[in-house]
Amino acid sequence: MSKAKIFVAGIGPGSAGDVTPAVLEAIRQSDVIIGYKYYFQFVEPYVSPGAECVDTGMKKERERAEEAFVRAEQGKTVCVVSSGDAGIYGMAPLIWEMKRERGSDVEIEVLPGISAFQKAASLLGAPIGHDLCIISLSDLMTPWEKIERRIRAAAVADFITAVYNPKSNGRYWQLYRLQEIFLQHRDPATPVGFVRQAGRDDQEVTLTTLGDFDPEAVDMFTVVLIGNSQSYCFEGKFITPRGYYREDREEGAKGIGQEIMIESFRTIEKELRHPDIPLGCKWPLLHAIHTTADFDMENILRVDEGAVESLYAGFAEGRIKTIVTDVTMAASGIRKGALQRLGAEVKCYLSDPRVAEMAAEKGITRTQAGIRLAVEEHPDALYVFGNAPTALMELCDLVRKGKARPAGIIAAPVGFVHVRESKHMVKPFRQIPKLIVEGRKGGSNLAATLVNSILCFNDAEALKPGRDV
Secondary structure, three states: OOOOEEEEEEOEOOOHHHOOHHHHHHHHHOOEEEEEHHHHHHHHHHOOOOOEEEEEOOOOHHHHHHHHHHHHHOOOEEEEEEOEOOOOOOOHHHHHHHHHHHOOOOEEEEEOOOOHHHHHHHHHEEOOOOOEEEEEOOOOOOOHHHHHHHHHHHHHOOOEEEEEOOOOOOOOOHHHHHHHHHHOOOOOOOEEEEEEOOOOOOOEEEEEEOOOOOHHHOOOOEEEEEOOOOOEEEOOEEEOOOOOOHHHHOOOOOOHHHHHHHHHHHHHHHHOOOOOOOHHHHHHHHHHHHHHOOOOHHHHEEEOOOHHHHHHHHHHOOOOOEEEEOOHHHHHOOOHHHHHHHOOEEEOHHHOHHHHHHHHHHOOOHHHHHHHHHHHHOOOOEEEEOOOHHHHHHHHHHHHOOOOOOOEEEEOOOOOOOHHHHHHHHOOOOOOOEEEEOOOOOOHHHHHHHHHHHHOHHHOOOOOOOOOO
């Protein structure tokens, strides 16, 4: 064994069974053992006869490091012990910094240990099965403003979060602030576990939720673990899945496309200003925002009371069999799997040879002509507009004349000429279920997604969109 060396050893959270063989061997081979005096009880049986133990009190990290270099530079092998893992809020970074500062040629070897958050996790179940971060609430060497930015980033990014140094005699409010920030971004039902004196005789393990978590139940010897959006409780344990059973848990999700859509809808729902609206309004709103990434939809999407529910029932019961769109792009965005499942069809008359002839003869647009032909053959269809305000205005005229009896209307034409007016013209038909995108905004993709929200409304309560993706 060479001399002039410092081992920096993590001795684990406090149980003899959690000290690694490599750390025990380093302790046996060292001439000097240096550490906080409380930790010597865990390593004393492994210290070689004649080895010197140098202990210090709390907050004496620099003194310990300096003593280690003095002894090592005298040609001795030194082991600096640190609880948990020496590299996580431990002595390893300080030893390396001091080596650089002193210009010392002493050899450094860091030996990892089981960290307190790992021990706590094992006692709680399997809470750290996915991406995670560790945050210390101690502001002795880090400004609170920086700590709070890190807390917010962890909460927003959906990291499983381990919290070290949650409280002390003089630091009582920081954990309350952390809980407040997390509740702005996480469900109150998110699992939270905390373990006091992990691995030691007076160990205490507690499982609760983010909403019910009481910071007063925590002290400086406690590690707190906060779950992510997938974490759950099972048989009194805290589980965060890696994703192996993801498709089974999503009750029929057919692949990554639907998985992404489900996760997107959950994200959108959390960011709604008014998430407690009726499901028949929320479901098409979520579809609209997902398609456009435009949260202004919360202000401009108008859904008649019961419209989505009644239209879905019409398709499910076979009373509505046809959807007519103003342009082919709107038709192409309606999911074929949903149409097949419900026995419905989509028609767009724009390419019908009769349309050009009628348009030329009557001096109207082709989309107007297409709607006239559609009403003759399917007066009771669901009519969908994502492009042409003149086509919507044509349908309104035919309704007023008693020639059209639409099962419903989706009014989402986009543009600058007659767009607002065409949507206002639909509103007086109170007996017809309607979904209207107010103002200039709209588009074929938006119109199509509103149709899709109707066709899959039976998935709304479980918030499982994208069955037919």
